[in-house]
Amino acid sequence: MNFENNLAFAQALDQADPIRDLRQDFLFPQQNGKPFIYLCGNSLGLQPKAAREVLDEQLNNWQNFAVEGWFEGETPWMFYHKELKKLMAPIVGASAAEVCPMNTLTVNLHLLMVSFYRPTASRFKIIMEAGAFPSDQYAIESQVRFHGFDPATAIIEVAPREGEYTLRIEDITAAITESGDEIALVLFGGVNYFTGQWFDMEAITKAGHAAGAVVGFDLAHAAGNVPLQLHDWGIDFACWCSYKYQNSGPGGISGIFVHEKHFSDTTLNRFAGWWGYQEQQRFKMEKGFVPEAGADGWQVSCTQVMPMALYYASLQSFKKAGFIAPLRNKSKTLTSYLFIIINEVNKALGEEQYKIITPLTQADRGAQVSIIAKQKGNEVFEQLIVNNVLGDWREPNVIRLSPVPLYNSYEDVFTTGTLLLDISKKLLK
Structure with missing residues (x-):
């Protein structure tokens, strides 16, 4: 697939996603009246709406x-x-x-x-x-x-x-x-x-x-x-x-x-x-x-x-969802898109500020993408949270982002990349 780093492309992928409605089964944490883009399912998954029932x-x-x-x-x-x-x-x-x-x-x-x-x-x-x-x-x-x-x-x-x-x-x-x-x-x-x-x-x-x-x-x-x-x-x-x-x-x-x-x-x-x-x-x-x-x-x-x-x-x-196969298909595409987005951020910054340490080959990875932040990683991570993107921080310099196919969208990935670039430009002047 030839990925494009724009909102219309991400939204088109979401529209074509056969399991997109599963997102409605989950409750997203909110901040300032807006739901988080939640990319921390590798640490704790979201609450299913059915849980209370x-x-x-x-x-x-x-x-x-x-x-x-x-x-x-x-x-x-x-x-x-x-x-x-x-x-x-x-x-x-x-x-x-x-x-x-x-x-x-x-x-x-x-x-x-x-x-x-x-x-x-x-x-x-x-x-x-x-x-x-x-x-x-x-x-x-x-x-x-x-x-x-x-x-x-x-x-x-x-x-x-x-x-x-x-x-x-x-x-x-x-x-x-x-x-x-x-x-x-x-x-x-x-x-x-x-x-x-x-x-x-x-x-x-x-x-x-x-x-x-x-x-x-x-x-x-x-x-x-x-x-x-x-x-x-x-x-x-x-x-x-x-x-x-x-x-x-x-x-x-x-x-x-x-x-x-x-x-x-x-x-x-x-x-x-x-x-x-x-x-x-x-x-x-x-x-x-x-x-x-x-x-x-x-x-x-x-x-x-x-x-x-x-x-x-x-x-x-x-x-x-039909158990794992449909989820796996979406997961591979989500992480591939996230790879492209992160590389686009590095390209716009003119250097490899974010080094991906998760395997490039789809068969060697799951839903998690780990990146080493070359500079001010913790500050970048905190600013992502301020801007309603919740991933996971691991010392000394790794940000883990996990687009989970049950509830994450391609628009989530695109928006995260946009915010990551904006935050990096401000912090890394």
């Missing part, structure tokens, strides 16, 4: 049924998670049996590592991306120490080459192969939170399995953002938060994936809880943990009804 429904159930709400009403809480499983599965490319909404992301990461990080004296290392989100770093460090190993020797971090910002897949697979006999677990993010790079998850999984390791992913920035095929890629386990691209609200419920090939493995360790016990026998309160079939067997505590209701509300928009 579904939350009120469950509050009414609590009011009207009290404890009997676990078994009464149109959506008994005992089985409420099953309504979400059917909607979650297409988003990550899994069967409903392989996914489950529960807990929060880092809690689930720990629970899954209990099962899938099983180090031995000779095979104990974990390979991960350098600069992963701190939660992953801390969780992995603590798990390594819990098993009696030193993080300095047990954790292998793969970093970009000197002068580069993103990882090359050949460097990742080479690192896995090089230490293959010592690696117990390959644990990567699906999309890097800082650069927005989408890793070749299928290639990483193949390399990890060829080395004899278990392979898992933190999909915090991938689930609901990029098309995933967790089952077909043979990934062993994964977990994600749902409050970024899946709009379930601050601190919203997390999700897990466990490949069905592990369902019958009775040797897996678990930190068990009663909600993971066999559903039909759960209330007999018997000793001896017998897990429910599938991913549900990793549950610990009972259903978190209110957070699940908020997640359910957002998943309705994915269902209306």
Whole structure:
């Protein structure tokens, strides 16, 4: 597509957008009586209009049924998670049996590592991306120490080459192969939170399995953002938060994936809880943990009804969209347009004031575009907020902008570029 840096072109793209009406499903924050151009869905998604309705429904159930709400009403809480499983599965490319909404992301990461990080004296290392989100770093460090190993020797971090910002897949697979006999677990993010790079998850999984390791992913920035095929890629386990691209609200419920090939493995360790016990026998309160079939067997505590209701509300928009494929098509065009707009800003300024560090190739990125501001980045970012554009700032000099296909428009991208140029001309005189 030949993009044009003008309002009429952006509006024409919006008019031709087959999922443009989904924008009406969301509430935008406002400032001075005007809605923000919201480009921070990679950090916290917007509130779906349906959120209040579904939350009120469950509050009414609590009011009207009290404890009997676990078994009464149109959506008994005992089985409420099953309504979400059917909607979650297409988003990550899994069967409903392989996914489950529960807990929060880092809690689930720990629970899954209990099962899938099983180090031995000779095979104990974990390979991960350098600069992963701190939660992953801390969780992995603590798990390594819990098993009696030193993080300095047990954790292998793969970093970009000197002068580069993103990882090359050949460097990742080479690192896995090089230490293959010592690696117990390959644990990567699906999309890097800082650069927005989408890793070749299928290639990483193949390399990890060829080395004899278990392979898992933190999909915090991938689930609901990029098309995933967790089952077909043979990934062993994964977990994600749902409050970024899946709009379930601050601190919203997390999700897990466990490949069905592990369902019958009775040797897996678990930190068990009663909600993971066999559903039909759960209330007999018997000793001896017998897990429910599938991913549900990793549950610990009972259903978190209110957070699940908020997640359910957002998943309705994915269902209306046709799940990931239509969203992905729009996302690729939105980010390509944003690339063009940023380059046009640099051209007008006569220098590369804003360096894009997100991969240029569409297959290597999701909805996020990260830029390094050469000068006065924080001041530029603050002025964008003053002018009703809300992105995300990362120290020391990176602005993250994420046009989310569910609710962002091409006009949003064009207007952001116009404001970025105006602000830069004023601040960088």
